[in-house]
Amino acid sequence: MYALIDGNNFYVSCERVFRPSLQGRPVIVLSNNDGCAIARSNEAKALGIKMGSPWFQIRHLEEEAGLVALSANFCLYGDMSDRMMGLAAGLGPTQEIYSIDESFVGLDGVRGNLVERAHRIRARILVWTGIPCGIGIGSTKTLAKLANHIAKTAERKPGSYPSELAQVCDLSALPPEELDAVLAATEVGEVWGVGRKIGAQLNDAGVRTVLDLVRSDPATIRRRWGVVLERTVRELQGLPCIGLDDAPAPKKEIACTRSFGRPLTDLVPLIEAVSEFAGRAAEKLRKQDGQAGQVLVFAHTSPHRPGPRFHRSVIVPLRRPSADTPALVRAAVAGVHQLFQPGYALIKAGVILLDLTPASRVQHELSLEDDAPDHGRARLMRAMDTLNGRYGRGTVHSASTGLDDANRAWGMRQERRTPNYTTRWAEVPVARA
């Protein structure tokens, strides 16, 4: 038996904790560069704002409907997530943190009334962190996900489902006829693993509701759509196929990619940006104690704007695996030189570290060159990571990222970011009696 706990409209809820005046109002959080909506309060959803709606298309709602838009503050969300996850873990013996706002909890061995227990945990998270959650319970992860969707929808849209399923929904506790009614009232596209494409194909094949999918034949599904969807069907039928992953494997690739605040046409700022991305990616790489064998660099023009298109990527192999920022930055910059062509308005670039191996696996060799591995380098990198962790990102960085941080041609637009309420002493809110 599994539970899925997730924060409602998570980023918006984090912002509301520190700005209670946002309660009850339409609020969205924007992606990097204030490009499009990535989180929406219920009121914003009611205005018809879709996930991913471009900001310039919905901006008029500021005036017309009192919409509040905030720039994403990922430091805040990450810290609030840690607090929420710690409390959610109290629901059962094992936990898989699945995303910044969701975790699965294994419920094996938990005694007593699960629904009551879930309500207690939910209330505790709300009081202790200020984040409202939904909890779904089911005999498989896919059913727990579905139950979670129903718990949240029942709360947000009264009448959509029986009201006692709001906030906490245990599908395994429903009598068969009620379960069928709930599944028949849910579109197949809501199922975990059914996206836009497959959802449309299923609809064409006459499979419209979750009940239709549950009653379909797994072998037929497999022939047409493959093993992934077959597994989904079996999970919906109550056969566990996906286990709890409470010790996630190290990443197989690590990326740092960004859209620019404005298009770049010159080589120099592109080199600065890519150097910065390589440094950030290297930091993540060291955090998982890995090393990279290859560095991929890409840059491209906007798919949305007119003008000549450009989309290129280059893979630069490293002579030996490394987690050293200067080595990775050098490789990335070499890649930029290879792919760059003048005359294009580039709006995005990125660095992806590939071919990752644990740093503990070292290929020893006779060192004849002056860039041979050196334990002094590793200590230098650790010192850099510590400084940046303590005093803030960018305290120490490669000179090739440019020295004038404020005037970077490629900097992100973030005009509406809230303070780091919980992670920077200088920005902690002050309570007055």
Added chain:
DNA sequence: TCTGGGGTCCTAGGACCC
């Protein structure tokens, strides 16, 4: 003016091996 970022898994096809 103007549309995010970071991942995973599966499959098909080709190269290559014995």
Added chain:
DNA sequence: TCTGGGGTCCTAGGACCC
């Protein structure tokens, strides 16, 4: 006339997730 069988590894592309 006409060319096996079985396997691995790699890559690119597609679909999905949040």
